[in-house]
Amino acid sequence: xxxxxxxxxxxxxxxxxxxxxxxxxxxxxxxxxxxxxxxxxxxxxxxxxxxxxxxxxxxxxxxxxxxxxxxxxxxxxxxxxxxxxxxxxxxxxxxxxxxxxxxxxxxxxxxxxxxxxxxxxxxxxxxxxxxxxxxxxxxxxxxxxxxxxxxxxxxxxxxxxxxxxxxxxxxxxxxxxxxxxxxxxxxxxxxxxxxxxxxxxxxxxxxxxxxxxxxxxxxxxxxxxxxxxxxxxxxxxxxxxxxxxxxxxxxxxxxxxxxxxxxxxxxxxxxxxxxxxxxxxxxxxxxxxxxxxxxxxx
Amino acid sequence: xxxxxxxxxxxxxxxxxxxxxxxxxxxxxxxxxxxxxxxxxxxxxxxxxxxxxxxxxxxxxxxxxxxxxxxxxxxxxxxxxxxxxxxxxxxxxxxxxxxxxxxxxxxxxxxxxxxxxxxxxxxxxxxxxxxxxxxxxxxxxxxxxxxxxxxxxxxxxxxxxxxxxxxxxxxxxxxxxxxxxxxxxxxxxxxxxxxxxxxxxxxxxx
Ligand SMILES: [Zn+2]
Numbered sequence: 001x002x003x004x005x006x007x008x009x010x011x012x013x014x015x016x017x018x019x020x021x022x023x024x025x026x027x028x029x030x031x032x033x034x035x036x037x038x039x040x041x042x043x044x045x046x047x048x049x050x051x052x053x054x055x056x057x058x059x060x061x062x063x064x065x066x067x068x069x070x071x072x073x074x075x076x077x078x079x080x081x082x083x084x085x086x087x088x089x090x091x092x093x094x095x096x097x098x099x100x101x102x103x104x105x106x107x108x109x110x111x112x113x114x115x116x117x118x119x120x121x122x123x124x125x126x127x128x129x130x131x132x133x134x135x136x137x138x139x140x141x142x143x144x145x146x147x148x149x150x151x152x153x154x155x156x157x158x159x160x161x162x163x164x165x166x167x168x169x170x171x172x173x174x175x176x177x178x179x180x181x182x183x184x185x186x187x188x189x190x191x192x193x194x195x196x197x198x199x200x201x202x203x204x205x206x207x208x209x210x211x212x213x214x215x216x217x218x219x220x221x222x223x224x225x226x227x228x229x230x231x232x233x234x235x236x237x238x239x240x241x242x243x244x245x246x247x248x249x250x251x252x253x254x255x256x257x258x259x260x261x262x263x264x265x266x267x268x269x270x271x272x273x274x275x276x277x278x279x280x281x282x283x284x285x286x287x288x289x290x291x292x293x294x295x296x297x298x
Numbered sequence: 299x300x301x302x303x304x305x306x307x308x309x310x311x312x313x314x315x316x317x318x319x320x321x322x323x324x325x326x327x328x329x330x331x332x333x334x335x336x337x338x339x340x341x342x343x344x345x346x347x348x349x350x351x352x353x354x355x356x357x358x359x360x361x362x363x364x365x366x367x368x369x370x371x372x373x374x375x376x377x378x379x380x381x382x383x384x385x386x387x388x389x390x391x392x393x394x395x396x397x398x399x400x401x402x403x404x405x406x407x408x409x410x411x412x413x414x415x416x417x418x419x420x421x422x423x424x425x426x427x428x429x430x431x432x433x434x435x436x437x438x439x440x441x442x443x444x445x446x447x448x449x450x451x452x453x454x455x456x457x458x459x460x461x462x463x464x465x466x467x468x469x470x471x472x473x474x475x476x477x478x479x480x481x482x483x484x485x486x487x488x489x490x491x492x493x494x495x496x497x498x499x500x501x502x503x504x
Pocket of ligand 1 (some may be wrong): 253254275
């Protein structure tokens, strides 16, 4: 890829195109994104480019973000719910370098949120864009690895075989074993992988006011869920969809409604549960301190 | 690619300019289009200036410059094709112009009285419905005209939308388009510096 056509008008690192991609590539991805919104949940093929990060590091999500982002944006990047993991830090630095873009850890300050493995606990607003990094875009690829076959299944909404796979779980384990990347039916028509988010997050995709975009770099697909769209997790009348739940609460902020990670605290096997969404947890801890403080004063 | 910077090769001294800031204007216009398509029925304004060629409105011309290139065959209605637009499009976008509506990825309509029926445009393939045409339909007003009620993805409850200048058969053609989902065309209505998105998922009561 050519990296020698600098843009004189922007303040970003010289030697790169703004947001790394050349303008023709951005146009191609932008057209794909518009069609993706017009056919919710349908996988649009796109000409994925080589990125300076390896596959598995969110090259699909990065290309989507790079095609969307501009000087007025503020970017948040999370990995497993945290802003400070290696993957999130690398991607945030990448966009600071190639797009000179403002960043934040606060969900409500961000105009674009790129994510791997979580949807923030704080509800999103209209106009916000969430970009998911997707390793395996087609939920049918485990049933048939040939894209020529899965495209036919999507074309005619032949999703019975997917239902059957889930039902085999029920026959074997008494419940559906899948706990993340749990397939959804979008707008009553297209079967879609939500990316490897926990199924706990699936209900957040439904009727979300924000724009949800999905990019798979290695598999060269883009798809989307428009705001206020029906997103139904596959299930059965006798085995309705259910989310993970915990008997306790977050040891740091006391939340009983967030997704919790188990953390080992010492060598003798002591363990606690804490929020996976660190920004949400930090906010709640700060609020608790604040509340305690004002109680002391009154 | 340096199509935009080689002004000395302009074949007409009156050829109107392209985007003043090719990178950030295109990004800003795309975001307007993304919003319009994500929130159908809402008027989205483009806050960038352009000296557009007749008969294109600013928003129509901005969409062309931001989304079209040598990979997107474009069809123009007779009124649009009559002036400088063909030359302007070839020069700034490198987009091939096609004679038949069915061969186009983008179609530009400025004379809504002569709008072809919607089934004359390409609706995509059953395995690749994303390959369908996107129509840019320039209308006299997006704030006046008959009211229609839109429902579907991107709209909470319903949206009341006023668009002037559409032929009387337009919404019955649109019903047929929706019946072929996931095949179907998508539309941007443009007027002045504003646009309204109408993706194929939207049901309309006119
Ligand atoms: Zn917590």
